[in-house]
Amino acid sequence: MSTAVAPPATSAAPVARAKVRRGWTQHGLLFVAPFLLVYVVFLVWPTLLGFRMSLSSVNIAGGNDHLVGFANYAEAFGDPRMWRSLWNTLVFTVLSTIPLVFLGLVFALLVHHLRFVQWLWRLSFFGPFLLPSAVVSILWLQMIYPPDYGLLNGTLGTDVLWLGDPSTAMWSVVLTTVWWTVGFNFLLYLAALQAIPQHLYEAASIDGATAWDKLRSITLPLLGRTTALIVVLQLVASLKVFDQIYLMTGGGPEDSTRPIIEYAYDVGFTGYRIGYASAVSYILFVLIVIVSLAQLRLFRKREEVAS
């Protein structure tokens, strides 16, 4: 990387290589240009525009566009519904991340040690991840959670209201999410398990280690880095939750499940206050950037280890 961007005059690369590199120089920007155009128009510019909007009173039709400073942020920090949705988002993130990481690991360990019908386990545990959120939400809302004829109460013999009761709605949303997305973490763990050199286990076996010893002193420590990465990815994914909650509960009952993205959507696209919606979105943005910085540090660490 450093040789690639250093000016040719100071480059310590061999002559032949320097020649080739000089030859490539003039086309560099052309290679980057198509992506850059899309990136600037649909990511960089909206990011800046969104911040500008959050400082204004603009409505969804583009009217009433006056700068109001940080008034939207001040309003958001005094808005009990914003706090409620932020709280719901954090609760959802904690409640979902723990089982999603733990079960992902358990499934991966199980499948990794089984020799038969690998395709069946992969299909069972990863399959739901391939379903669109609308499919998952409609299925659970219409046929699994209904208290009278739903699969859950019918099988367990219980009488729970699930999505209909403020005290169980969030748990129900988490349950659906775990079922739906645990397959992703399962696959990441499976890939990490397959990358552990077999000879470590063979050596341990010679030393008389039991399966439990090997799990505790070889497998789990070697999965530490992967676990850190999965936790961060999962935190970011959970903080962004919207689809399944919007489609299953609409944020209810009594605002008990409404996440912050849904609140931004509600005030912006149903309440038409785009400026305020942007401010609410950017509060979440800051949270996600903080978690993502940890993610970038993990990437970098892995790179250092690799090189």
Add this chain to the structure above:
Amino acid sequence: MTKRFSFSQVILLLAALVLAAIWLAPIAWAVATSLKPEEETTVTPLQWFGSEITFDSYALVLETGGILKWAVNSTVTAVIVTFMTVLFSAMAAYGFARTQFKGQRTLLAVILAGIMVPPQVLIAPLFAEMVAFGLVDTWWAIILPQVAAPLIVFILFKFFQDVPPELEQAAFVDGAGRWRVFFTIVLPLSRPVLAAVSIFTFINTWNNFLWPFLVSTDPNTMTLPVGLANVVQGTFGLRYAQIMASVVLAGLPLLVVFVLFQRQIVRGVAHSGLAGQ
């Protein structure tokens, strides 16, 4: 030794069977419900099978609903997004890894910083942009924002950095142009990683909900998840067999593709999910 090994295998197998049955039950329940006569879908106590197996709901859904049209929209938009994302990202990644130009380092930093920007917080400004461009209710509104995927550039950038430059240099010395080298040597060489990020991008696009939901109000441009959500939210009365038939039809394509190309998909998702590790 052999005996203990097989005993633990039996225990693991039983555990896996129980968990797999639990994990498959919701999908099986959707299929079972879709095959029942409509009057028997909500009986209590719960029954897995109705008095007969009927495909009436599927026939009705395919005849009256927009599901085939939405499936086409989803496929076309996902294919275009995947193609553009992978081509543009590969070019950009190659540009960063193998060429030099002024401001390269800064530009790369700006793109990598974009990995932290969740598209979900940009819905308001993006929507305003689409209104300004007059693109609302078109495929391009669905497609373009999804092509700006800095994570894919990052994965491919790291890949190209690790490819030994000797092969390209030989072709360059033989007089091949930069673009020819890229398209005839570099891209074919990178087929596994390109397949991995393509699969990852396709799955994400196919399942994306919030953004397509915001920019399509016309049933003719809706993708499968959006169309399905709209129909079910606007449905009154008991039509559970039909709703489950739609759910099965909408969920099936990717599951079938997964069974057929399992090895490639598992590798693609794991590779991209771990950001190229």
